[in-house]
Amino acid sequence: MNKLTKNQDLVLLAIWKLAGNAYIVSIRKYFKEITGETINAGSLCNTLTSLIKKGYIESKDSEPLASPGGRRKVLYFLTPAGKRALNHAYQTQRLIWSDFVKSGLL
Amino acid sequence: MSNPAFYEENMKKNKTTPPKCAQWILSRLSVFEKKFALSHVMDEEYAEIRSKHGNLRSWIWCWTFVLEIVYQYVKYSLSGSAGMLKNHVRTYLRTLFRHKVFSLINLFGFAFGMTCFILIFLYVRYETSYESFFEDSDRIYRVISQSPGNMYMGSDFYGVSPTPLAGTLSAEIPEIESASKTGFARDIWIGEKEQGFYARVLHADEEFLKLFSFKLIEGDRATALDGPDKILLSQEIAERYFRGENPVGQTILDTFTVTGVFENLPENSHFRFDCIVSFVNLFPVDSREETLADWDNTSFFTYVKLKEGSDSRRLGEKIGAIIKIHDEESKENIYFLQPLSKIHLNPHINFEYSQTTDMKYIYLFTSIAFLILIIASINYMNLSTARASLRAKEIGVRKVVGAQRTQLIRQFMTESVMLSGLALCLAMFFVWQLLPTFSSFVERNFQIGALFEWSMLAELGAIVLLIGLAAGLYPALFLSSFRPVSIIKGITARLAGKGRLRSVLVVFQFCMSVVLITSCFVVYKQMKYLRTKNLGFNRENIVIVRVTDPGVQKNLSAFKNELRNYAGVIGVAASNDYPTRIGSGFSGTYQDDTGAEVSFHTHWFSVDYDFLDLYEAKIIHGRNFSESFGTDSQEAVIVNETFVKQANWTNPLGKKISTNFREEAKVVGVIKDFNYHSLRLDIKPLIIHCDPDLAYHASVRIRGQNIPGTIAHIQNTYNKFMTTHPFEFRFLDDIYNQMYRGEQKLGILFGLFSIIAVSIACLGLFGMASHACERRTKEIGIRKVLGASISDILNILMREFTRLIAVANLAAWPIAYFIMNHWLNGFVYRTGIGVGIFLLSGTVTLLVAALTVSFHSVRTANANPSVSLRYE
Numbered sequence: 001m002n003k004l005t006k007n008q009d010l011v012l013l014a015i016w017k018l019a020g021n022a023y024i025v026s027i028r029k030y031f032k033e034i035t036g037e038t039i040n041a042g043s044l045c046n047t048l049t050s051l052i053k054k055g056y057i058e059s060k061d062s063e064p065l066a067s068p069g070g071r072r073k074v075l076y077f078l079t080p081a082g083k084r085a086l087n088h089a090y091q092t093q094r095l096i097w098s099d100f101v102k103s104g105l106l
Numbered sequence: 107m108s109n110p111a112f113y114e115e116n117m118k119k120n121k122t123t124p125p126k127c128a129q130w131i132l133s134r135l136s137v138f139e140k141k142f143a144l145s146h147v148m149d150e151e152y153a154e155i156r157s158k159h160g161n162l163r164s165w166i167w168c169w170t171f172v173l174e175i176v177y178q179y180v181k182y183s184l185s186g187s188a189g190m191l192k193n194h195v196r197t198y199l200r201t202l203f204r205h206k207v208f209s210l211i212n213l214f215g216f217a218f219g220m221t222c223f224i225l226i227f228l229y230v231r232y233e234t235s236y237e238s239f240f241e242d243s244d245r246i247y248r249v250i251s252q253s254p255g256n257m258y259m260g261s262d263f264y265g266v267s268p269t270p271l272a273g274t275l276s277a278e279i280p281e282i283e284s285a286s287k288t289g290f291a292r293d294i295w296i297g298e299k300e301q302g303f304y305a306r307v308l309h310a311d312e313e314f315l316k317l318f319s320f321k322l323i324e325g326d327r328a329t330a331l332d333g334p335d336k337i338l339l340s341q342e343i344a345e346r347y348f349r350g351e352n353p354v355g356q357t358i359l360d361t362f363t364v365t366g367v368f369e370n371l372p373e374n375s376h377f378r379f380d381c382i383v384s385f386v387n388l389f390p391v392d393s394r395e396e397t398l399a400d401w402d403n404t405s406f407f408t409y410v411k412l413k414e415g416s417d418s419r420r421l422g423e424k425i426g427a428i429i430k431i432h433d434e435e436s437k438e439n440i441y442f443l444q445p446l447s448k449i450h451l452n453p454h455i456n457f458e459y460s461q462t463t464d465m466k467y468i469y470l471f472t473s474i475a476f477l478i479l480i481i482a483s484i485n486y487m488n489l490s491t492a493r494a495s496l497r498a499k500e501i502g503v504r505k506v507v508g509a510q511r512t513q514l515i516r517q518f519m520t521e522s523v524m525l526s527g528l529a530l531c532l533a534m535f536f537v538w539q540l541l542p543t544f545s546s547f548v549e550r551n552f553q554i555g556a557l558f559e560w561s562m563l564a565e566l567g568a569i570v571l572l573i574g575l576a577a578g579l580y581p582a583l584f585l586s587s588f589r590p591v592s593i594i595k596g597i598t599a600r601l602a603g604k605g606r607l608r609s610v611l612v613v614f615q616f617c618m619s620v621v622l623i624t625s626c627f628v629v630y631k632q633m634k635y636l637r638t639k640n641l642g643f644n645r646e647n648i649v650i651v652r653v654t655d656p657g658v659q660k661n662l663s664a665f666k667n668e669l670r671n672y673a674g675v676i677g678v679a680a681s682n683d684y685p686t687r688i689g690s691g692f693s694g695t696y697q698d699d700t701g702a703e704v705s706f707h708t709h710w711f712s713v714d715y716d717f718l719d720l721y722e723a724k725i726i727h728g729r730n731f732s733e734s735f736g737t738d739s740q741e742a743v744i745v746n747e748t749f750v751k752q753a754n755w756t757n758p759l760g761k762k763i764s765t766n767f768r769e770e771a772k773v774v775g776v777i778k779d780f781n782y783h784s785l786r787l788d789i790k791p792l793i794i795h796c797d798p799d800l801a802y803h804a805s806v807r808i809r810g811q812n813i814p815g816t817i818a819h820i821q822n823t824y825n826k827f828m829t830t831h832p833f834e835f836r837f838l839d840d841i842y843n844q845m846y847r848g849e850q851k852l853g854i855l856f857g858l859f860s861i862i863a864v865s866i867a868c869l870g871l872f873g874m875a876s877h878a879c880e881r882r883t884k885e886i887g888i889r890k891v892l893g894a895s896i897s898d899i900l901n902i903l904m905r906e907f908t909r910l911i912a913v914a915n916l917a918a919w920p921i922a923y924f925i926m927n928h929w930l931n932g933f934v935y936r937t938g939i940g941v942g943i944f945l946l947s948g949t950v951t952l953l954v955a956a957l958t959v960s961f962h963s964v965r966t967a968n969a970n971p972s973v974s975l976r977y978e
Contacts, residue, residue: 024147041171042178045142049182059141071146 004089007047010035012086015057015076022076023062024048048076056082124152124168131172135179144175190513191520197500198521208493211873212486215866216529216573219482221536222862224557224566225544226475228537231562232550233463236374236450241319242411245283247418247443249275249408249425250455254438256707260787263455267408267441268401268433271425272311275408279424281416286313288407289388291379291459295830296347296359302832305343308379309388317411324354325366331384334394337362338382340370362387373551376449378460401433410443418443467852474859477618481863483577484611485870486522490581492608492877494588501585502593514586522578526570547851580607609910612874615867616914616951617921622860623947624922625929628939629853632930635937636846642780643685644722647676647813648838650684651804651820657829662801668823674809674816679717680801685782686841692793694765696753703764708749708791709782714798718744718777720807728759728775731796738796743771747779749791767795784845785935805838864951868958875907875959879966886966887974896967903963904956911955915948922947 004012014030015022024044031039039047051057062073078086123129132138132145139145148171156164202209237243249267256262272287289309296305312331315322315338322330323341330338337358344353344367353364362383371377389397397403412418419442426441444452453462504514538554545552556562658665666678683689692710695703715733718725726747731738743763750758761773779789808816817835824833843850886899923939930936 024142024144025150028151040174040178041144041147042175045138045144045175046178046182048142061143071149072143073146074141074143 004085007039007043008051009089011039011044011047012051012056012078012082012089016078016083016086020075020077023073027076051082054081054085055079056085124148125165128168128172132175135175137182138175138179148172194517194520195524197517198524201497201521202525205493205496207876208489208873211869212489212525213529213532215482215485215869216526217532217536218862218866219479220526220529220533220569220573221540222478222859223475223569224533224537225540226471227565228552228556229548229550230468230472232374232552232556233450233468234447236376237446239372239374240446243446245412245414245416246317246446247410247412248446248449249410249422250442250444251426252440252442254440257790258456259783261454261456264404265444265455265457266404266406268404268429269397269406270399270401270432271406271408271429272313272410274428274432275410275425276313278428279421281413281421283411283413284313284317285408285410286317287311287385288314288409289385290405290457291377294359294381295832296343303346305380306378307381307383308377309383309385311385314382314409317409320371321369323367323369324352325368330366331382334384334386335361335363336365336384338366338368339364340368340380342370343380374450376458376460376462401429402435409446412443418445464848467848471855474622478859478863478866479573481615481618481866481870483573484615485866485873486525486577487580488608488611488870489873489877490518490522491584492605492874494585497585498588498593501588502590505588505590506594511586515582518582518585519575519578522581523571523574526574526577530566530570547854608874612867612871612907612910613914613917615863615870616911616955617918619860619863619867620915620918620947620951621922621925622856622863623950624918624943625926626853626856626860627943627947628922628926628930629849629856631937631940631943632933633846633850633853635935636785636849636933637843639781639785639935641685641842642723642778645685645838645842647808647810648721649806649808649817649820650836650838650841651806651824652802652831652834653680653804654802655824655828655831658824658827658831659801661827662798662804665823665827666804668826669804669806669820672816672819672823674812674819676807676809677716677720678804678806679714679720680798680804681711681713681717682797682800682802683711684803684805684838684841685721685780686784686845688782688792692765692767694763696764697762698753699756704753706753706791708793710793710795711782712795712797712800714801715796717805718794720805723780724778725775726778728773730775738774739798741768741771742774742796743768744775744777744794744796745773746777746789746792746794748789749793750776752791763793765793771795781935786933788934864954868954871907871955872958872961875903876962878906879903879962883966883969883974886969887971890971891975899967900960900963903966904959907955907959908952911952912948915944915951919944919948 010031011027014027014034018026018030024041028039028041028044031037048057048059052059056079057076058079059074059076062075064072128148129145132148135144148168151171152164152168155167159167237246240246248265249271250263250265251267252263254262258264269287272285275282276285287310291306291308293304294307295302297303310331312329312333315327315330322338325338330336339347339353339358344364347353347358348356353367356364358364368382371379386394386398412421422442425443426439429439429441430437444455449455449458450460450462451465451468453464455462501514504517534557537557541552541554653659653662653665662680666680669675669678688709688711693705693707695705698704713731715731715738718730725744728744731742731744735742745753745758745763753761755761758773758776763771763773765771777792777794781789782792783790806820820835821833882903886894886903889899889902922944926939930939
């Protein structure tokens with residue numbers, strides 16, 4: 001299984017959380033909410049591209065929106081592989097952090 | 107603004123959508139747009155930020171957003187194509203190594219072209235960089251004038267202006283920030299007899315250092331030239347004379363106090379001097395006041411610095427008006443302000459501090475540089491398309507597995523840019539090797555460091571890209587247009603096309619080469635003509651010795667007599683000037699046939715009794731000066747034929763001429779016209795006076811044998827009388843040839859350029875011929891089997907190329923004739939161009955081309971048909 005960078009991790013998480021309404025604007029908002037930092041739209045594009053390449057998410061065009069100008073937006077969904085990856089990431093993180101907690105450094 | 111209706115309307119006016127331009131940029135990034143619908147993202151977030159933070163913030167946000175996307179997009183596209191780029195590079199390197207001959211031809215063609223280009227480029231950059239090191243150099247001008255009718259050395263423009271002008275201008279014209287005057291620079295002997303040296307001295311007023319930002323190492327800019335008897339030294343002179351002591355405050359040349367030391371002058375300046383001396387020291391102490399206020403004395407340079415935004419053209423007229431108020435005589439003159447940076451590039455102004463360069467030559471060289479690059483690029487185009495079949499399979503396979511045409515184009519463009527990059531490296535190496543020779547040839551001091559300045563590197567990089575793309579575009583379009591089906595079917599023979607465009611390009615290459623060769627021949631012919639033309643006097647074996655030394659001057663007749671007694675010396679004479687240097691601006695009145703007085707301008711020259719005999723000048727009427735008359739040095743004058751023609755005299759002898767030098771002089775003789783200036787100019791009226799005391803130069807005619815011994819004897823004799831100035835001599839022949847140094851260099855440069863152009867063109871021809879022979883191996887085998895002789899086959903193989911060269915010649919001749927005729931028109935005395943030159947250049951190109959082509963043709967024609975037919 002491929003390792004995920006921190007950004008990919010968080011984006012994946014955001015897509016899961018936003019279930020069905022994950023598109024760039026909402027992902028950026030959520031990201032800001034959790035981390036307090038902004039993620040730039042351009043680099044988010046590249047993160048999404050690599051996640052799509054790995055097969056963790058898929059994109060779907062929405063119906064044309066009513067406003068403004070009848071543009072469409074692109075929504076992202078987790079694939080089963082994506083869910084597994086998220087799960088796996090959680091397990092690893094948990095293991096690492098529990099060691100850290102046990103060591104009494106916290 | 108609490109009215110809700112107004113608020114709503116206002117909202118409508120202020121669009122809530124992001125700027126159109128930003129939207130357009132996003133829509134161009136098609137991949138991102140398709141995948142991520144970024145314009146929608148921008149719309150939504152923009153509206154939100156706008157409602158929260160208002161106009162300005164949202165505008166800034168919008169553009170940072172777009173910039174970031176563009177940056178990521180570039181990153182994204184590069185990460186996608188890096189693999190492809192690597193593949194292209196690898197494929198190309200393989201191709202390069204597989205076809206070594208062709209790669210080398212292309213590489214060296216480019217490299218030679220670029221070497222020429224870089225050298226010329228360095229030169230042009232240097233020539234156009236003159237004076238740019240001065241602060242505010244764009245606001246500094248020099249006052250120049252045109253005095254219609256008063257021609258000197260082929261031009262009636264003069265760089266000089268009256269003495270009081272500078273002071274008057276800064277006082278009377280508010281647009282002028284400051285104005286300064288300088289005198290002619292002259293060489294002064296500094297130091298003791300043996301250890302001394304010449305230093306070039308410039309006289310300048312106190313404004314000079316404020317106007318020009320010379321770097322002062324010691325001394326105060328404001329006061330350094332304030333008052334008489336002050337001198338500033340260059341670092342070099344200070345070092346040499348004071349040897350490490352602090353020069354400031356010391357005395358030099360008996361009367362001058364050193365008030366400062368300036369950094370050595372950069373070479374890209376029209377100023378050439380080692381010392382600056384107070385302006386008033388030009389004149390004797392008792393007459394300073396009156397000379398400084400004398401508007402008649404126009405032998406000084408006036409520089410002005412304008413305030414920002416002033417109109418220099420209008421000011422020129424204003425200055426002219428001011429001069430005319432003060433000086434009646436200059437009424438007909440027209441005054442201009444010449445920008446400082448243009449001084450070096452305008453050769454048409456009389457009296458300059460240093461040698462100028464003609465802008466015409468700069469344009470000429472630049473166009474030659476580009477021509478040679480074009481010739482090299484054509485090689486690449488021709489060879490790549492002619493040898494298309496070699497790449498056909500690769501192209502076919504790439505297309506079959508899904509390569510787009512744009513991808514193929516990109517691939518071939520990458521290749522040509524790579525090659526031109528490689529060629530640049532090679533060219534830089536050549537330039538590095540050639541730079542010292544080139545520097546001394548053009549008499550400029552180029553440092554290798556100049557090649558590696560950022561601006562230079564950027565420009566070279568741009569050139570690599572430009573050439574790579576220009577040369578690669580056609581082959582890329584051509585190669586990428588192949589249809590995979592026909593390639594795979596094996597119809598490769600037709601791939602190279604009929605090659606009509608290639609023929610046109612070859613014709614173009616050779617046409618340019620022939621133009622260069624012909625020009626080169628014409629320049630050489632003209633140079634030979636200039637060297638051998640009979641000037642009207644005998645200039646062989648004449649040595650000019652400077653006799654301005656006070657000791658020699660006092661004992662001049664003893665000096666002359668002592669020389670005459672030496673076996674190696676045929677004769678000695680003295681004069682104030684020597685041919686090539688004879689001055690003008692002499693005016694007075696002469697008596698015409700009816701006895702009326704007519705005023706005139708003329709060139710003027712003073713000689714002793716022996717001068718005209720020594721030079722073997724021919725007296726056609728009357729007699730030469732002679733001591734036996736006793737009064738010749740007061741009232742005799744000899745004129746040249748042109749003078750007689752101008753004065754319209756039927757009998758010139760005995761006519762009266764009065765000038766401020768000689769109140770009343772009579773014409774005693776008429777001398778046959780001789781060329782006392784460059785052959786570019788026609789012969790002007792000339793008056794010759796006899797004044798044995800006015801002697802600055804001695805002319806010594808020596809025998810052709812043991813020249814060094816004779817020179818040594820002259821030197822020894824000179825040293826006997828010398829007090830301060832050391833012995834200086836030059837051969838008159840050298841002085842004459844020196845005048846045509848520019849043309850001589852032009853000839854050599856044309857020679858070099860045409861050799862380079864022809865060899866690059868021949869490299870290309872060589873490649874084309876070898877490819878043609880390779881392709882026709884079988885055809886020739888069959889022809890031989892059927893009974894063709896070797897000469898038949900050679901005929902077939904060479905005919906094609908010879909025809910191209912012949913066409914190129916026919917096209918080139920009129921062009922060359924037009925250009926060189928224009929060049930020759932710059933000379934009053936010139937040779938004809940003649941058919942011979944065209945035939946010669948035609949034969950040369952045909953021969954060179956035939957030799958190039960025959961290298962392969964002979965081998966192919968001689969090949970055993972059994973071998974060539976077995977091939978495959």
